[in-house]
């Protein structure tokens with residue numbers, strides 16, 4: 001291709017939107033190195049003060065669960081409603097608990 | 098955005114596989130249809146029919162190209178904006194359009210196509226972009242008309258795309274839609290200022306409306322009866338409303354705004370229909386639409402030449418960046434603390 005022989009590495013971008021929150025995935029950018037990835041992420045994903053901190057991670061470093069394993073991974077949690085506080089009935093008189 | 102003409106399916110012939118594979122495929126296909134019907138999002142690693150993948154690659158990349166080419170008509174006026182405020186606003190808007198292009202290219206890439214392929218398709222003239230950007234921006238009022246009408250039409254198109262069945266596209270559209278409303282408002286503000294200004298300024302605003310009205314209506318694409326691929330896109334929940342439905346919504350929303358501006362919509366057939374509660378409007382010149390799509394619009398050649406020149410002129414920058422990265426393989430970025438490390442480790446074990 002025209003001046004860019006190989007694909008530049010892809011980086012996943014994570015942004016901490018405010019102090020005290022954790023970084024969340026917002027998208028991805030191409031960049032030759034980490035420094036450029038941070039700069040590109042800033043330009044592409046924080047034009048309106050969306051963040052106070054950026055992480056970039058080479059996309060190749062991400063290991064994902066297989067969508068085919070969805071049932072075996074996540075279904076066991078679905079019937080364990082006793083893990084939620086709403087499962088338990090507390091009489092009105094008890095107050096905050 | 099600028100999604101007109103972007104809902105065309107790629108009708109490559111189907112491969113005939115061996116029966117076992119076909120049975121397996123049809124089970125996957127049934128599961129896919131179920132998930133789409135249930136409004137579940139399809140994500141990059143999920144199974145999807147080839148035709149769904151091809152349709153999305155085409156639509157999303159054409160959408161991205163439109164954002165990128167769409168910077169040119171407005172870029173034309175950045176240096177001549179009438180005040181520093183207007184200049185800062187226009188610059189910010191054009192930067193947003195570049196960002197929209199990038200969000201969309203990234204979404205298209207999740208479907209297995211590379212950025213280079215997509216850029217090549219555009220530069221070699223193999224990809225389409227919205228015909229609206231092949232019209233010239235002759236006066237400052239065109240900045241108003243584009244923001245108000247073109248971005249306004251784009252919003253009509255894009256809001257339903259936020260619920261598109263393909264996750265990365267839907268998420269890109271959510272981000273884009275948040276930014277578009279500023280685009281439309283700044284355009285309307287320009288029109289308002291001009292239409293409350295001198296007789297000359299009002300005439301300039303009217304002239305811009307006269308020139309952009311019909312091309313804006315054409316952004317929604319051909320009539321439903323001519324739009325052969327819409328049905329499949331609707332079934333896949335890529336598209337939620339038909340071209341004609343969206344065009345009607347746009348007219349209904351925009352005509353009262355024109356009245357507020359004291360400007361005349363250039364359509365002798367335009368009138369409000371009490372019975373339906375909608376505006377009735379005239380027929381765009383579809384032969385003009387077809388001509389612009391064929392590459393015969395006033396600015397097609399100029400837009401492509403400019404894009405190729407910009408790409409060529411950026412070559413040394415790309416090469417320098419690559420050379421720098423090769424020389425300093427670990428340059429840049431601050432290694433992050435233990436929290437990120439844990440996160441990374443957890444990812445590796447998962």
Ligand SMILES: [Fe+2]
Nearest residue numbers: 098164194197
């Ligand atoms: Fe845009």
Ligand SMILES: [Fe+2]
Nearest residue numbers: 098248277280
């Ligand atoms: Fe826009």
